[in-house]
Amino acid sequence: MRFSTSEKAILGFTALYTAAFAVFFIRHFNIEFIAYVGVIIFIFTLLYATLDKTKIPASLLAAISLWGLLHMMGGSIQTADGVLYAWKIYPFFDGGGELYILKFDQAVHGYLYAVVALLFLHLLRNYFGNTHSQILVGFIAVMASLGVSAINEILEFVAVLTVPENGVGGYFNTALDIVFNFVGALIAVLGFYLFHKR
Template sequence: MLKDMKKEILGSWILLIMFIIASILRKNWEFLFYAASLIILLILVTLSDKKFNYPKIALYGLSSWLLLHLLGGMAKIGTTRLYDFMLINLIGEPYQILKYDQFVHFYCYFVAAFFVYSIIKSFSKKDSSFTVLAFITVIASIGIGGINEIIEFAAVVIVNSNGVGGYYNTAIDLVANTLGALAALPFLKKTE
């Protein structure tokens, strides 16, 4: 299986293994919990790539997102966890926009849209409307974002983590996910 795996996917597996080791060494049970869901994600990408032949931008995007995610949970700027770090103070309390976490959500679903579009495109007719495919891509990406928020909630419940935030955080994450998927559309249009 390794010899048939694209180097871009292999890179994601290496990052995930590093992520797991770092989580264990730091006793970061919340991120170890996320690693379990990431294993499932990478298995799905690895197996489905044979059928859908994902574009390099999606595969490299996945690797770079994994790195951003790893840094977000493990790195600190001063005493502030990177995920909690305010990149640009666009909107203050109680929304706290634009934090690193929101940027990573935006980027993740920008990348996810490429995966979703590849899958949808493979099942559509050659003359399918881009507008329809784009709509389905964004809606599916939003749905995947909802699953991500359920996983974050499960981390709160199972490992008693409060690092993912509350109601505002969840809602802002969903908005960032949606904006990320929408931002991918002009790039997807260029692949037509």
């Protein structure tokens, strides 16, 4: 399969930062994020192996690549609050402990599942066209995004059970993740229909 110049550039950029962070996490024996490197490799292998069928636009591929970079940075760069994922961006709400809004982790969650919702929306619209209710298609895209986010939470639970030193939080952290996942997916789908013609 032949890729466009933009597709090659995105793949090259992703491979470059993934390799760099893989070396970093291996040197620091960060098992959790070594596994996440594998996840990113799997995701991009799947995306590029099916591009001829899915016709995913370069803009979405770039958005997914950006998430991968943010995710790798989140588990490696140090801030005053710990790793970047723990960075407290602004105290919109501070209920003590994990009950804090807004953190870098929450922003990345919202962003990721906005992108995932747009990915599903693209696939669904390509499959159904305009022959089905766009409200239903948009609803399915949001729910599919939340389904993927549920799989992510299960993987984080597995990390809690198997990796002694992990960056996974407790109940409030998980609940806030789910809220930001939903809000991100909903805003993305609503925004798409507001700014794009059917």
